[in-house]
Amino acid sequence: MSGTTTALKPPEDARAPVRHPDAPAPGELLDAHNHQCFGCGDQESGLLLRARAGEGVAVTAEFEVRPVHQGAPGLAHGGLLSAALDETLGALNWMQRVIAVTGRLETDFARPVPVGTVLHLQARVTAVHGRKIYCTATGRIDAHDGPVAVRADALFIEVRVDHFIQNGRAEEINAAIADPDQAKLARVCEVNQ
Numbered sequence: 485m486s487g488t489t490t491a492l493k494p495p496e497d498a499r500a501p502v503r504h505p506d507a508p509a510p511g512e513l514l515d516a517h518n519h520q521c522f523g524c525g526d527q528e529s530g531l532l533l534r535a536r537a538g539e540g541v542a543v544t545a546e547f548e549v550r551p552v553h554q555g556a557p558g559l560a561h562g563g564l565l566s567a568a569l570d571e572t573l574g575a576l577n578w579m580q581r582v583i584a585v586t587g588r589l590e591t592d593f594a595r596p597v598p599v600g601t602v603l604h605l606q607a608r609v610t611a612v613h614g615r616k617i618y619c620t621a622t623g624r625i626d627a628h629d630g631p632v633a634v635r636a637d638a639l640f641i642e643v644r645v646d647h648f649i650q651n652g653r654a655e656e657i658n659a660a661i662a663d664p665d666q667a668k669l670a671r672v673c674e675v676n677q
């Protein structure tokens with residue numbers, strides 16, 4: 485059973501999430517927030533996860549489990565399945581136009597996921613309380629209505645772009661600042677904070 489810890493239960497006075505008026509339209513493919521990202525970037529050894537805007541404050545994503553993602557022979561590594569859930573939940577940032585990072589992530593592994601599976605992920609924000617964003621995700625095998633293999637509940641915490649500038653390695657931060665797409669993304673999100 486997921487979401488059992490108190491930290492993942494929204495308080496009574498939490499508000500419903502609000503879709504930003506300029507959020508991408510349902511079905512629209514979401515850009516990678518960083519092309520070097522292990523989850524949504526374009527590294528061959530990464531997840532190559534592709535997310536799309538959903539209705540409301542929700543997203544969908546697909547992750548093809550390749551041999552490089554194995555744990556046990558022929559099966560996906562559990563940590564990478566958590567990463568796929570985390571990345572999908574992170575894509576919810578686009579729908580509220582905030583910058584938020586994972587504070588807590590609890591994963592349930594309900595079924596083994598064979599190599600060759602396309603994991604169909606769905607994530608949505610359930611509640612917001614100050615900087616705290618409560619959200620949930622599932623991953624289903626080979627179809628959007630396939631059997632649930634993994635699910636997660638998470639708490640994301642809203643941060644300012646300084647979070648990355650102060651904590652990230654200078655080499656990558658400087659490259660991101662010099663990248664017009666990254667600078668635009670940071671501006672768009674910060675305007676809403």
Ligand SMILES: CCCCCCCCCCCC(=O)SCCNC(=O)CCNC(=O)[C@H](O)C(C)(C)COP(=O)(O)OP(=O)(O)OC[C@H]1O[C@@H](n2cnc3c(N)ncnc32)[C@H](O)[C@@H]1OP(=O)(O)O
Pocket residue numbers: 491517570571574575577583584585586587588614615616639641643645666669670673
């Ligand atoms: C340019 C675009 C890029 C866009 C980039 C988007 C990236 C998305 C990528 C996918 C997602 C990731 O993997 S993100 C990477 C993994 N995550 C991280 O690296 C985060 C590391 N942790 C941190 O930096 C920090 O702990 C933070 C930012 C999460 C929180 O620190 P803080 O800002 O000082 O806030 P703090 O006062 O401690 O906490 C605020 C409130 O949240 C609660 N809180 C904080 N952490 C937790 C927790 N683990 N579990 C429960 N509750 C928590 C506190 O109790 C408090 O509640 P109250 O007192 O207010 O009630």
